[in-house]
Amino acid sequence: MHAKQLENVFKLESKERYGYLIRKIADFEQVFLIADKEGNYVTCGTLDKLIIPIWPEQQFALKFIKTEWKNCVVKMVELDKFMDWMDKLETENYLVGGFPNQKLNSIIVKPLELKKHLIFECRQYE
Template sequence: MNNKELEVVSKLPASKRYEYFIKKVADFEEVWALFDDGWAVSEDDNGNTLIPFWPKKEFATLCAVEEWKNYKAEQIDLSEFMQTWLPGMKTDGIKPSIFLNNEDSVVIEIDNLVLDLQEELEKY
């Protein structure tokens, strides 16, 4: 991935970054998160626990700052993400935070994320 794409995509509105996430994740069949003796988590304004996910390593690495400065981007296989991660997160009441850019992200219900991913995967 070149720096121009990294810069341009990172500055897109959250809804456009979400669309990019769905397409790239379906394309490469991988999701990225930050890990350092545990996965990076955050909270929304209502106190809900969020786990941030990105479509590519480079985007995740851009968010490895401040409290996550020692975190490294880790790849998650898409089938594992959809079959293990998302059901487990739903059970635990944790929401996915899609494509954080250190300013905002799309916090989405897991069922909607699964539907969007399945819809995109059917195109392949």
């Protein structure tokens, strides 16, 4: 993706970026997260509300490797594994930050709500 396109998508409102996220994940069947060197996915938020940020494409997540999470790496997770993981995250009371921008603003959803949105969108591709 061209740098200007990347910036334009980051400038979308949180709700519009969330819709973009759902469509891209359903289309390409993968999602991108940031992990530390031990393989643990990064979180934001507070101790009682841990939020796992996710991105629809590697280029978006890479922006945060240069700023917020310098000693981390971007990890791709296949959609089927990600969907299975949502059940576990729900029971552990995590939340998901759907496509944060550079200020870490995003739509915050419960994992099973995200899963429901992804299932609905994937059905549009069948």
